[in-house]
Amino acid sequence: MIKPIKKSWAEPYKIKMVELLKMTTARQRKKALEEAGYNTFLLRSEEVYIDLLTDSGTSAMSDHQWAGMMLGDEAYAGSRNFYHLEEVVKDIYGYKYLIPTHQGRGAENILSKILIKKGDIIPGNMYFTTTRLHQELAGGKFEDIIIDEAHDPENEFPFKGNVDLNKLEKLIKKYGAKKIPYVSMATSVNMAGGQPISMKNLKELRAVTKKHGIRVIHDMTRVAENAHFIQQREKGYQTKSIKEIVKEINSYTDGATMSAKKDALVNIGGFLAINDWDVFEEARNMVVVYEGLHTYGGLAGRDMEAMAIGIGESVNDDHMHARVGQVVYLGEKMMEFGIPIVKPVGGHGIFVDAKKFLPHIPQHQFPAQTLAAEVYLDSGVRTMERGVVSAGRKANGENYFPKLELVRFTIPRRVYTQAHMDVIAESTARVFERRHHIKGMKMIYEPKYLRFFQARFEKLK
Ligand code: PM9
Numbered sequence: 001m002i003k004p005i006k007k008s009w010a011e012p013y014k015i016k017m018v019e020l021l022k023m024t025t026a027r028q029r030k031k032a033l034e035e036a037g038y039n040t041f042l043l044r045s046e047e048v049y050i051d052l053l054t055d056s057g058t059s060a061m062s063d064h065q066w067a068g069m070m071l072g073d074e075a076y077a078g079s080r081n082f083y084h085l086e087e088v089v090k091d092i093y094g095y096k097y098l099i100p101t102h103q104g105r106g107a108e109n110i111l112s113k114i115l116i117k118k119g120d121i122i123p124g125n126m127y128f129t130t131t132r133l134h135q136e137l138a139g140g141k142f143e144d145i146i147i148d149e150a151h152d153p154e155n156e157f158p159f160k161g162n163v164d165l166n167k168l169e170k171l172i173k174k175y176g177a178k179k180i181p182y183v184s185m186a187t188s189v190n191m192a193g194g195q196p197i198s199m200k201n202l203k204e205l206r207a208v209t210k211k212h213g214i215r216v217i218h219d220m221t222r223v224a225e226n227a228h229f230i231q232q233r234e235k236g237y238q239t240k241s242i243k244e245i246v247k248e249i250n251s252y253t254d255g256a257t258m259s260a261k262k263d264a265l266v267n268i269g270g271f272l273a274i275n276d277w278d279v280f281e282e283a284r285n286m287v288v289v290y291e292g293l294h295t296y297g298g299l300a301g302r303d304m305e306a307m308a309i310g311i312g313e314s315v316n317d318d319h320m321h322a323r324v325g326q327v328v329y330l331g332e333k334m335m336e337f338g339i340p341i342v343k344p345v346g347g348h349g350i351f352v353d354a355k356k357f358l359p360h361i362p363q364h365q366f367p368a369q370t371l372a373a374e375v376y377l378d379s380g381v382r383t384m385e386r387g388v389v390s391a392g393r394k395a396n397g398e399n400y401f402p403k404l405e406l407v408r409f410t411i412p413r414r415v416y417t418q419a420h421m422d423v424i425a426e427s428t429a430r431v432f433e434r435r436h437h438i439k440g441m442k443m444i445y446e447p448k449y450l451r452f453f454q455a456r457f458e459k460l461k
Contacts, residue, residue, distance in 0.1 A: 009325030012318040013414060016063065022046055024380050037456025038373045038441055040382050049380030050420050051412070055348045057103075057261035057268055058412035062313060065265065065306040072302025081304040082295040085271075088308040092243065092315060093220070094250045095273030097280035101291050102298030104221060104259025105130040107272035110286050111217065111257055112138035114279055115181040123171050124184030125163050126150060126191050129390055129450055131184060131219060131257075136395065142184070143171055150192040151403040153342040153353045158233045160195035160344075161188065161226070163205050172212055182215035187249060188222035188229075191386060193406065194327075194346025196229035199237065199248065206252040215276075218253040224263045225347030228320040243315040255279065262348065265310035265413060269303050323347075327411050329418065333425035339432050342406065349410035352428065354387060358435055363388050363401055365440025369457060371407045371431070374438055379427035384408045389443075390452040 024032070024047060036042035040053060051058065061069075073079040086098045101107040108131050116122065118139030124131075125146040132142045145167040149157040163185065172180065185205065189195045209216050227245035230237050237245060250256065255274035260266050272287075274280050284294045291298040299307075313319055324347055331345035340356035354361075354368035361367040368387035375381050387405035394400060409424060431438075445456035 009322050009329075011322045011326075011414070012316075013062070021049055023049060026377065029377050029380055033373055033376060037445065038369065038459065039452075039455055039457060040372050040376055040384060041453050042456070043376070043382060047380070048376075048382040050416060050424060051382050052349065052409045052424065053382045053384050055262055055410045055412050056259065057266070058415065059261075059265045059267070059310075060412070060414040061265060061267070061306060061310065062414075064313070065309045068305040068309045069302040071305050072300060074301045076296075077293055078295050079301040079304065081301040081308065085304045085308040088311050089271065089273055092246065092311055093223075093256070093273060094247045095256060096275045097273065097277070099272040099274075099280070099283045099287050099294060100297030100299050100304060101270045101272060101287065103261060103268060103270040104219075104257055105134065105270075106291050106298060107257040107270050108134040109137075109290060110283050111255070111272055111279075112140070113286065114282050115215070115217075116140040117181070119179065121171060121175050121180050122182065122184050123168055123180065125161055125186055125197060126189050127391075128186065128190055128219065129392070129452070131186075133449060135184070140181075143167075145171065145183075146189065146192065150189065150195060153193070153340070153351075153356070153404065153406075156343050158196075158229070158344060159198040159201060160192055161186070161197035162201040163197070165201075165204055165208055168205070168208060172214075177212035177214055180212075180214050182217045182254070183209055184219065185216050185253065186219035186221070187226035188347045190222070190348075191390075191402075191404065192346075193342035193351040193404075194222065194225065194348045195342075195344075196226040196233075196347070198234050199230055199245070200234070202249060202252045215254040216252065218250065218256040219258075220250070220256040220273075221259045221262045222347055223249060224314045224320055225324060227315070228324050229347065231317075241315075242317050242320050246315055260307045260310070263311075263314045264307055265314055266303065266307045269299050269307045271297070323413055326416075326418070326421065330409065330411065330421040330425060333421060334428060337425060337429035337432060339425075339428055342404075349408050351386065351404075351406040351408050352383075353405070354407050355405045357407075357432065358438060358440075360436070361438070361440040363405055364399075365442065365460060366457065367440065368405045368407045370438060370441050373441075373457075374431045375407070375428055378431050379423065381409075381424050381427050384410065385452060389455060392451055 391400035
């Protein structure tokens with residue numbers, strides 16, 4: 001029988017402008033890494049060849065978005081771009097009220113301050129660094145209620161972002177619904193490897209929380225990527241568009257925080273969206289303290305215009321097919337080389353399992369941080385630690401030791417080519433070949449908050 005010819009994915013755009021990259025030598029990279037204290041966040045971007053540090057604010061904007069930038073209305077109050085954005089958030093996302101913020105954490109700060117009281121419990125489907133910190137700073141305690149499968153890189157369950165409803169019920173029983181201001185529900189769970197939550201699970205979550213009068217607040221930073229996986233994997237959604245699925249996801253929630261720097265294809269921006277008038281009113285008042293007037297929230301008019309256009313592009317089926325297609329392509333290449341990665345491949349990057357890659361390095365010697373440094377040394381590819389350093393410390397000062405010790409190879413949207421993906425996989429494979437000779441590190445400087453951004457390390461001899 002003739003084998004059917006494979007149908008490849010391809011980008012639904014062509015390149016109009018290029019940004020030249022600097023190539024570096026191994027010697028230059030060694031020096032740069034030493035100066036950066038072996039923390040890839042502290043490298044200068046000019047010292048980087050392929051930048052997979054994050055997909056946050058690193059997307060390539062479209063010609064339409066750039067044209068929109070020229071339509072920026074930079075009035076202090078009542079910019080027309082705000083009203084355009086407000087309309088788009090209502091139309092595409094389905095939330096009633098909008099508060100723009102400079103980025104996602106601005107929205108997290110305001111929301112946490114409004115909804116959380118000292119001693120409250122905030123259950124969520126795995127922590128995210130900035131989200132949990134704002135919850136803690138507001139006096140709350142985060143409790144992980146993601147399904148156990150999410151903590152196992154090998155487990156191929158298609159919806160590893162799901163909430164374990166038994167864990168939630170237990171928390172409600174233990175603390176009482178009054179102590180739980182909301183469930184913090186993320187789509188495309190970042191720290192689990194960009195893993196989606198299913199619509200079925202979300203509906204069930206909605207039913208349980210409704211019964212107890214608890215809100216669901218959605219971290220919708222990568223909601224369109226989650227919608228893609230629902231379309232691909234969940235029964236009944238194959239003929240629905242990403243746009244329809246996104247709107248349905250949001251309909252089971254009461255409000256959202258958004259870092260528009262990811263899905264929404266802009267270099268800066270975010271918002272808080274909420275259906276409850278009272279919360280909106282308080283947030284509208286609070287945003288003037290922390291961000292700026294409620295019709296710009298720390299953003300220029302042009303940024304809001306680019307965001308409004310980017311949101312529309314983000315829910316285009318062809319865009320999302322190519323976006324996730326490229327990530328899957330890299331994942332398959334890595335697996336061909338035998339590199340241990342989190343499975344199934346998530347939406348925004350490949351997460352390499354550093355515990356399996358460097359099993360001889362104990363977690364307190366930072367295997368993921370070490371691996372990120374080694375990949376940079378090999379080829380100038382910059383990745384990010386998502387393990388014990390990112391997890392930080394508990395309120396009592398003890399380190400969190402997360403089960404997942406990962407290096408994230410995050411793919412910016414519409415930026416790199418398939419040949420870049422090949423270079424990345426080959427570089428990681430070279431490091432994999434010499435993995436037995438790699439030694440761990442010790443932390444020599446640790447900032448108090450979000451230490452992964454600025455911590456410094458030394459190589460162990
Ligand atoms: N995420 C990321 O690289 C950028 C900063 S942390 C290294 O993945 C979620 C799910 C995020 C996120 C940022 C934020 C905060 C909230 N939720 O960075 O403040 O992935 O816009 O958003 C980053 P901002």
